[in-house]
Amino acid sequence: MEAVLWFPPFTKDELYKILGQKMAESEIRATDSRELMSRNCKRPQFGNGGDVEMLLAQARLRQVERLHKSRENILYKVELHPLEPKDFDPDYNRSSRAYRNRNEIFNGLVGFEKIFKQFWGYQRMIDSMRQFDIDLRGHVPWVFVFKGPPGTGKTSTAKRVGRLFYKMGFLSSDDVITCSVSDFIGKYLDHTGPKVLAQFEGAIYNALFIDEAY
Numbered sequence: 001m002e003a004v005l006w007f008p009p010f011t012k013d014e015l016y017k018i019l020g021q022k023m024a025e026s027e028i029r030a031t032d033s034r035e036l037m038s039r040n041c042k043r044p045q046f047g048n049g050g051d052v053e054m055l056l057a058q059a060r061l062r063q064v065e066r067l068h069k070s071r072e073n074i075l076y077k078v079e080l081h082p083l084e085p086k087d088f089d090p091d092y093n094r095s096s097r098a099y100r101n102r103n104e105i106f107n108g109l110v111g112f113e114k115i116f117k118q119f120w121g122y123q124r125m126i127d128s129m130r131q132f133d134i135d136l137r138g139h140v141p142w143v144f145v146f147k148g149p150p151g152t153g154k155t156s157t158a159k160r161v162g163r164l165f166y167k168m169g170f171l172s173s174d175d176v177i178t179c180s181v182s183d184f185i186g187k188y189l190d191h192t193g194p195k196v197l198a199q200f201e202g203a204i205y206n207a208l209f210i211d212e213a214y
Helices: 012-025 033-041 049-069 074-080 094-106 113-131 154-167 192-202
Strands: 176-180 207-211
Touching: 012 049, 094 154, 113 154, 154 176, 154 207, 176 192
Parallel strands: 176 207
Antiparallel strands: none
8 A cells, every 4th residue: 555745845944054054054145035035936946945045045045146246266265155145046126126126027008908907016015925924825826817809918918927937936937937838749759748847847947838738
């Protein structure tokens, strides 16, 4: 008889403890580490110990680059410098400019007022929930279907939505990965599965736009 063991995603507090353990093991200090972990926990793909290790490793690389540019003596002083918010996320303060960014992203498009108002509503809801430290992942949709005849702005809007979600702090990059259904279909038996997996893995932490998905 088999016993199924379920391993749920780590909670925000558990992820913060993991980060603290990793930092203690490497004798690393950081400013506002709890706030930065809280932000990353609200991203839809973030939720396991491996993500914490990757986050910390990337922060250390950015720290070394930052100190090198400031001409600090890296060999002797890097351990004395705490990790700063910009080491974890070079544009960590972008969510505070979300409203201005939103207007810049959608500026110049005509006939999309109804769609824009929908995303503006999401943004207002997100701002309110952040004030009370509410997990956004169960309230904000992450998958959208863009329907309409050719030439009506579906692809352009999808790319702008990806940029908007980055500006709001949900994604770690504003790159929008574009593919079509043919990129998912294999040419021979057992070839489709690996192609699908490769497409989704290549879009981790980015927006993925599947064109002509029918």
